[in-house]
Amino acid sequence: MHALEVKNLRKTYANGVEALKGVDLTVAEGDFFALLGPNGAGKSTLIGIISSLVNASDGEAKVFGASVQQDRSRAMSYIGLVPQELNFNQFEKPFEIVVNQAGYYGIPKKVAMERAERYLKQLQLWDKAFQPSRSLSGGMKRRLMIARAMVNDPRLLILDEPTAGVDIEIRRSMWEFISGINDGGTTVILTTHYLEEAENLCRNIAIIDHGRIVENTDMKSLLSKLDVETFVLDLRESLTSCPQVDGMEIEVMDERTLAASLPKAKSLNNLFSELERQGIHVLSMRNKANRLEELFLRLVEHPPGASEQPGEAQGAAG
Amino acid sequence: MSENYKWVGYRTIVRKEITRIVRIWGQTIVPPVITMSLYFIIFGELIGRRIGDMDGFSYIQYIVPGLVIMSVITNSYGNMVSSFFGAKFGKHIEELLISPLPNWVILAGYVTGAVARGLMVGTVVLLVSLFFTRAEIHSPLIMMTVLLLTAVVFSLAGMVNAIFAQKFDDIAIIPTFVLAPLTYLGGVFYTIDLLPEFWQKVSAFNPILYMVNGFRMGMLGVSDVSLVQTIAVILAAGALLFGWCLWLLHRGTGLRT
Missing domain, CATH: 3.40.50.300 (P-loop containing nucleotide triphosphate hydrolases)
Structure with missing residues (x-):
């Protein structure tokens, strides 16, 4: 029951x-x-x-x-x-x-x-x-x-x-x-x-x-539906420009802080080695938001099916 | 869940209500006693002496039953309306609304609490009257019946007021603009024989007239209306109000959105 x-x-x-x-x-x-x-x-x-x-x-x-x-x-x-x-x-x-x-x-x-x-x-x-x-x-x-x-x-x-x-x-x-x-x-x-x-x-x-x-x-x-996670990285030195890493989205939050969004398939090691290669040293790292919080925001901002236009829906059906 | 839960729930509401009345006795018992003592002194003693007898009794003896019933009416009504509306306003009525108790048990509990206050104040007022005049008791059975039924009727009326009230002003309007005029014009201070015929007929529509006269019949053995009429009017008013309260509680008017 x-x-x-x-x-x-x-x-x-x-x-x-x-x-x-x-x-x-x-x-x-x-x-x-x-x-x-x-x-x-x-x-x-x-x-x-x-x-x-x-x-x-x-x-x-x-x-x-x-x-x-x-x-x-x-x-x-x-x-x-x-x-x-x-x-x-x-x-x-x-x-x-x-x-x-x-x-x-x-x-x-x-x-x-x-x-x-x-x-x-x-x-x-x-x-x-x-x-x-x-x-x-x-x-x-x-x-x-x-x-x-x-x-x-x-x-x-x-x-x-x-x-x-x-x-x-x-x-x-x-x-x-x-x-x-x-x-x-x-x-x-x-x-x-x-x-x-x-x-x-x-x-x-x-x-x-x-x-x-x-x-x-x-x-x-x-x-498990969370396919991208965002991490906040605290840096040792100030940034001169925004680093680029293949397959990841990097955003400068301030001169010593970066936000990196990684697809689940990507390893964190890739991020660290690429940053190391560009001369950027990471002091500490934390999740930008709680995992559930990220999903929650996605679901209430874009509920399943809500973003589908009538044409897209028809196309999908067809 | 055994059926006994209704009885335990009822007793809990009654105990809570009576605890409240006793805890704030300075607000619940003392003020009506002071007011009624002033009535006894001013209308009974000072002015009453010049008025002379009414229906074969001294004026103060004549008004004692009316003043007792008046205090029962205002206190049973006042207790219900302030306690129930207070619970609604403070949201703690939700403690009862989410419980398994049926509406009739909640109603019965609150009515018992309000009746208890009406009877407590009525008894104290009756005792205070002994300082001013001799007690006459024609029929204790009639006295108790009328007193109890009147307290029940006005507790139920207080519940209707509390259910509809949305702010504290709403619980003052009915006692001020309806209850007080009906009580004062209900024969507390006079026999309706003194009124012109037209006003005598108008007075017959005032239910409080029957309650005052019913209790006066119990105490003094005199009344402007028959006892059968009195009991019929009180029972009809009680049945009507009881049905109305239950219907409102069932609908959740003012309580459940």
Whole structure:
């Protein structure tokens, strides 16, 4: 059974904006799934429909076989949601917030209190558990929403940009926590703008743009589509002119920095030996962008089929 | 998921609401008690003495039931509208919307919380009235029935207001421009026999008249309208509002986009 099955999901808001234009998507049980897309692509609308905060205009979403539209209560009982925006009562205390959330899922108070303590401790919030939640830092507030989402032991955990605005140390501890949750069998759907996060954590990926899924595959297959990688090279001496290397695209970023784009077939040794031959010494090298970031930009800027002119399409068919 | 989850969920909402009422008691319990004490002093004691008896009771005795029901109305309505709209405005209503709880459980939880506040304030106001006059209790059953049903009706009305409200101004409009005039013209301070015939007929369309008189019947044994009419009007208003609330929650009006 799929953890999530979305069929022909459409959403047109009252102001006429068509946020989803027929989305089909499946997420396997136990998967760690990335849902990526630029701002306004439809990610939050899709998550809103799955979590029943947004009414679909058409189509259906099923969570572990339970239809969100027909059997809302059962579908919701499987989900834990960490939304993008803070949505807890800032006048309540973290412990109170988590225990109350458990109550809404029918978890008796004694069990709820034990679970709240466990998750607040795991997310390093226990020392703040009885302080007003408005006094928590931004990172703590995000972790509080994760603890709240976990209290019903969901089978599907949906995280909508959980690490936005969180410092790198906390972000890494959150990754560790979420990976542990996934290792324990919980299906995780993650939306994020940190593509490094998606690349490191997720096994499968869908990219949504303008209300349509433009890519839906496993991370390895997607990354293998990257046929050109760009490296930034820091040089020892200043350049007098832009070097030329056969089969590679070289760009001068400043007098001591070059950007070199290499097709996957080309070896880095070719680049280094050619630069050496031209008297250019490389001090250090790094990827210009994260690999997934490069692909993402390509897909949302030039979605498959979007650049085809009618004539070209006909020609290809013919 | 056992059926028990609805009961646990309901109790959680009620506990949360009552905790809120008690935590901010300075805003929820004290102000209405001070306002009603002023009514007792000014209208009951100072002006009331010059008015004389009404329907066979001293003026202060006559207005006590009206003032109790008035505080129940404003507080059950006010609690619902401020708590539910506050949750909507702060987005923490989403905690409930994404839960498996059916809409009727959410509604029942919030209504119970609002009724609890209405009854708490009503009880305290009744106790305060003992400092000014002797308590008359004609029928505790009628008193409790009318008090409870009135609190339920105005909690539901508060829910409708909170669902439609988009800004804090929207939750002040109905209490100021609808609720207050209807309450003051609902026979809290007078018997409608004092009104010209035309205004007596107009008053018959005011549901609060029935609630005030129903509670007065329970306390003093006198009323401008029959008890059957009173119960019928309150039950009809309650059923109408309950259906409306459930329909709005089902549609997700103001809550789900």
